[in-house]
Amino acid sequence: MKIPFTRWPEDLAARYRALGYWQDLPLTDILTRHADSDRIALIDGDQQLNYRQLNQAADRLAASLLRRGLAVGDTALVQLGNQAEFYIVFFALLKIGVAPVNALFSHQRHELTGYARQISPCVLIADRQHRLFTDDVFVDELKQSCPRLSVCLFHHQEQGDSSLSQMTAFPADGFSPSPSAADEVAFFQLSGGSTGTPKLIPRTHNDYYYSIRGSVDICRFDRDTRFLCALPAAHNYPLSSPGALGVFYAAGQVVLASDPSATTCFGLIEQHQVNVTALVPPAVSLWIQALQDQSDRRSLASLRLLQVGGARLSPTLAASIPAVFGCQLQQVFGMAEGLVNYTRLDDDEQRIFTTQGRPICADDEVWVADAEGNPLPSGSIGRLMTRGPYTFRGYFQSPDHNAQAFDAKGFYCSGDLVSIDPQGYITVHGREKDQINRGGEKIAAEEIENLLLTHPAIIDAALVAMEDDLMGEKSCAFIITRETVRPVELRRFLRAEGVAEFKLPDRFEALPSLPLTAVGKVDKKQLRLRLRQKNAS
Ligand code: AMP
Numbered sequence: 001m002k003i004p005f006t007r008w009p010e011d012l013a014a015r016y017r018a019l020g021y022w023q024d025l026p027l028t029d030i031l032t033r034h035a036d037s038d039r040i041a042l043i044d045g046d047q048q049l050n051y052r053q054l055n056q057a058a059d060r061l062a063a064s065l066l067r068r069g070l071a072v073g074d075t076a077l078v079q080l081g082n083q084a085e086f087y088i089v090f091f092a093l094l095k096i097g098v099a100p101v102n103a104l105f106s107h108q109r110h111e112l113t114g115y116a117r118q119i120s121p122c123v124l125i126a127d128r129q130h131r132l133f134t135d136d137v138f139v140d141e142l143k144q145s146c147p148r149l150s151v152c153l154f155h156h157q158e159q160g161d162s163s164l165s166q167m168t169a170f171p172a173d174g175f176s177p178s179p180s181a182a183d184e185v186a187f188f189q190l191s192g193g194s195t196g197t198p199k200l201i202p203r204t205h206n207d208y209y210y211s212i213r214g215s216v217d218i219c220r221f222d223r224d225t226r227f228l229c230a231l232p233a234a235h236n237y238p239l240s241s242p243g244a245l246g247v248f249y250a251a252g253q254v255v256l257a258s259d260p261s262a263t264t265c266f267g268l269i270e271q272h273q274v275n276v277t278a279l280v281p282p283a284v285s286l287w288i289q290a291l292q293d294q295s296d297r298r299s300l301a302s303l304r305l306l307q308v309g310g311a312r313l314s315p316t317l318a319a320s321i322p323a324v325f326g327c328q329l330q331q332v333f334g335m336a337e338g339l340v341n342y343t344r345l346d347d348d349e350q351r352i353f354t355t356q357g358r359p360i361c362a363d364d365e366v367w368v369a370d371a372e373g374n375p376l377p378s379g380s381i382g383r384l385m386t387r388g389p390y391t392f393r394g395y396f397q398s399p400d401h402n403a404q405a406f407d408a409k410g411f412y413c414s415g416d417l418v419s420i421d422p423q424g425y426i427t428v429h430g431r432e433k434d435q436i437n438r439g440g441e442k443i444a445a446e447e448i449e450n451l452l453l454t455h456p457a458i459i460d461a462a463l464v465a466m467e468d469d470l471m472g473e474k475s476c477a478f479i480i481t482r483e484t485v486r487p488v489e490l491r492r493f494l495r496a497e498g499v500a501e502f503k504l505p506d507r508f509e510a511l512p513s514l515p516l517t518a519v520g521k522v523d524k525k526q527l528r529l530r531l532r533q534k535n536a537s
């Protein structure tokens with residue numbers, strides 16, 4: 001069985017192959033190419049796995065899953081935190097052609113249910129230490145709604161046939177990998193989204209592997225790379241830009257951190273002589289604060305490169321990085337949908353401080369459109385349009401949304417407002433999509449508005465971004481209510497609906513009515529302005 005998805009047109013696919021971007025290798029090659037190496041691949045607390053051990057663990061789990069009846073073209077819902085098991089499971093599933101959705105550990109019932117509804121998973125792999133899986137209530141719910149769900153495995157469950165560690169302990173005798181074809185779906189990436197239901201992004205082996213190799217090249221990852229993965233492992237950025245998969249490709253070493261706090265990370269950096277890590281801007285600010293409070297800066301002495309991306313980095317903060325951290329800055333502007341831009345290691349400082357870099361590939365086609373979709377002259381600010389060898393061609397089973405998100409030639413409109421300079425470097429000026437970027441964590445306004453509307457006291461709701469010194473943006477829900485309702489009550493309500501914590505509005509503002517634009521849509525520009533004026537006064 002093949003998973004249906006929007007393919008690249010034949011002529012482009014042929015071109016991407018001819019130019020060597022698509023090499024028709026499965027993503028599992030990232031690991032199997034080092035299968036005989038006893039170099040350390042992964043450090044997770046006290047646990048260290050070399051490449052051979054990592055590959056064998058994936059083989060053993062893959063063999064067990066095959067015995068449990070899984071087959072090529074099946075799908076999986078996975079939720080694991082920053083632990084070695086995340087990668088073992090990822091490679092195991094890919095080795096047998098099962099395509100996972102890797103939910104973030106911060107996701108709750110609402111998000112997981114949404115993903116499960118879309119892929120109808122055959123296997124669930126989750127963590128007993130996650131709130132949702134301490135008992136079987138939610139698992140039973142999933143089984144009810146997902147008729148194909150036949151295998152449930154749990155990390156942090158030591159006994160029984162649903163113990164992940166037991167399944168990974170069986171020998172893999174006679175196992176031979178059967179990944180899906182390289183131009184088929186390898187797994188689904190998560191979109192930050194701007195619509196009511198979070199969309200899934202089919203990523204093929206060919207396109208994703210190319211984005212990883214291209215990234216490794218640009219960032220010069222090699223066997224001496226020691227990368228701290230402090231952002232959520234499932235996120236596209238620390239997974240593939242070049243991220244942990246880039247490190248594995250290059251035979252370097254991944255050190256896992258449970259969170260990006262200075263308290264967690266500084267010790268790990270010193271202990272394992274980490275030389276590169278990937279952060280979002282708020283984490284950079286917190287690290288700088290921590291360094292100021294700390295007379296001894298030697299803990300970061302091994303750091304050579306600090307990648308910053310996921311949200312806007314102010315030029316001022318950017319310019320302070322080299323001196324404060326004693327290392328180089330690289331800006332990364334990427335998206336789970338594909339296109340990733342990097343400042344290059346030998347770019348001059350001005351460019352590194354003030355732009356978000358340029359695309360990985362010479363065959364990334366990037367241009368700027370006006371509101372009607374027509375190209376704008378060079379240097380103008382407008383909508384980012386792109387297609388290329390690792391940019392998807394359609395969200396999973398979302399024909400209506402795809403009709404809006406792509407133009408007739410298959411260019412994806414990311415919803416970002418950018419300008420492109422004559423050398424092809426992109427600067428992000430803002431956003432058109434209805435999304436809040438809360439320090440790199442994306443919130444689709446409509447998703448939260450729809451949930452608020454189901455509360456009996458709420459007549460109408462609009463979620464907008466409000467400026468925040470640390471996070472860049474936080475969220476404010478403007479509401480029209482039938483009766484007074486306290487923010488704590490609304491947050492409790494959203495939590496009970498199973499929404500991830502980072503999506504809960506940071507502030508609620510009751511209004512008698514919502515301002516409307518000339519065409520009768522909620523005027524969010526005016527709402528944002530109102531917040532700015534209020535903050536200024
Ligand atoms: P997602 O769809 O969740 O993968 O998020 C991708 C979006 O994050 C982009 O379309 C941008 O809006 C935002 N983003 C990522 N990196 C940067 C960056 N370096 N500067 C500004 N915005 C960014």
Ligand code: DBH
Nearest residue numbers: 236237309310334335336
């Ligand atoms: O924000 C993102 O989604 C992102 C940022 C940097 C991304 O997907 C990436 C690099 O690959």
